[in-house]
Amino acid sequence: MASNTPAPEAPFDAFGGGAGPAAPDTEWNPTEGSLRAENRSGGRHRVVKQRSNFARSSTVLGVGVIAAVGAGGLATAQEKPPVAISLPDLPDMPDLGLPDAHDLPGVGALLPEENHETVAEGRANPNPLTVATYATDDERATKAERAEPVADVQAGAGDAGEALRARILQQAEQQQASADAADKAAAEKAAAEKAAAEAAAKADAAEKAAAEAKAKAAAEAKAKAEAEAKAEAAAEAERLAKLAASYSMPLSSYSLSATYMQSGSMWSSGYHTGLDFAAPTGTPLKAVHGATVKSAGWSGSYGYRIVLELSDGTEVWYCHLSSMTVSAGQTVGTGETIGRVGATGNVTGAHLHLEVHTAGGDGIDPAQWLRSKGLSL
Incomplete structure (x- = not known):
């Protein structure tokens, strides 16, 4: 059986100044x-x-x-x-x-x-x-x-804990602030999108209303213009009707054989200066309006010619007549017979050559002038 006696040990000196108490010589096993x-x-x-x-x-x-x-x-x-x-x-x-x-x-x-x-x-x-x-x-x-180092350790541990707690709280606050900022940004974005949609809807509605108002105004303007044109046409027709009552065509039966400003070599000026009404010789000619006979007689290439002067100074020339029934200075009324169709002067056949001159002497289109007086050719 092995011995339970501990091995001897060297004396212990804590600080190197001498040996300490020796180990006991006998063992003690408490029971x-x-x-x-x-x-x-x-x-x-x-x-x-x-x-x-x-x-x-x-x-x-x-x-x-x-x-x-x-x-x-x-x-x-x-x-x-x-x-x-x-x-x-x-x-x-x-x-x-x-x-x-x-x-x-x-x-x-x-x-x-x-x-x-x-x-x-x-x-x-x-x-x-x-x-x-x-x-x-x-x-x-x-x-x-x-004893302060121990307290410092405890205080340092406490400070470290507080610092960790403060850091955790700071991180939590930062995360909460980030979440709040994200929510706020999302809410602001949604509000901006809603406002933009409402503004776009209002703009569309305003544009639509403006287009409708413009179309309505255009329709009203067109209707007004048409009404005005219609009224003007009616007024003009009334005026022409009144004029037609005071104006007359130079002859009742005819056919137009040459128009105003028509070109050709048969005319010395190279173009026609009047309006030709072809009719048989002896067809009666009427005064287009009440006027004074300014002249009546032979006029070279025009043959026998009568010139009527109206109250506004306009002159109406009747040319190539076969006979005349009025004389200069005489006053005639609308539709009164003043002569007859002939073929005198420079002509190729019987017809009435009609010219119209303004008070200043310029020649104008006889057909246009007759229409302006409410007459139809």
Whole structure:
């Protein structure tokens, strides 16, 4: 059967100044009976926490690390937030005779207070973790100042939490603002599209109304123009009817053989200067309107000619007559016989050559002039 005796260990010196307490020569294996005996003898006893060599070494190692950081890397450590170092307690390992870290000079003050009163049976250590922190030289002036790094760590953690919470809230607010802005932009776009559609509908309605009004105005203007034209035509017809009652065609039966300004070599001027009414010789000729006989006699190529002068100065010439029944200075009325058709002068057959001259002496178209007086050819 293997022995349960632990191997001997070298003396432990925490700071290199001498050997520590030696390990016990005999082993102690507590049993359920021995523990009950202890409890019965004194009731609840103060049991010193058993610390393992690993735990004490870890604590001393942590203190050494703190010293190294304070001596060589203080500037770097001060730039960073304090860090808590947690080491597990191993109460189930045998005590190697090392001193408690709280009893070490200059070390116990850096460690939190522990409850050395524990229940021996069925109770766990209320402080399962040993926390070691570091501080700068200036911060170790007082116990409160030495405890500040832990508070700084807690405060830093709180500040980090608050910063994270603020950042989350800020992101949420930004997302909500973006969503609100998107909703607002969509609403504005919809309102603009609706307004544009309404404006387009109004413009179409206005354009349609304007087109209808324009068409109506055009129709009214056309109807008015037609009515005016009709009225003017009626007035003109009435006027011409009145004129026709006071004007007469120069002869009752005829056929037009030559028109005004018709060209030809038979005329000395190269064109015809009057209107020819072909009729048998001796056909009676009538005065077209009441007038005064300005002249009546022979006129060369015109043969026998009668000139009637109207009240407005217009002259009507009757040429190539075979006979005349009026004389110069005589007044005649409309439709009165003044002579007869003949073939005297420069002619090729019997006909009436009729010319009309204005008061200024210019020749005009006899057919147009007769129509202006309400006569039909």
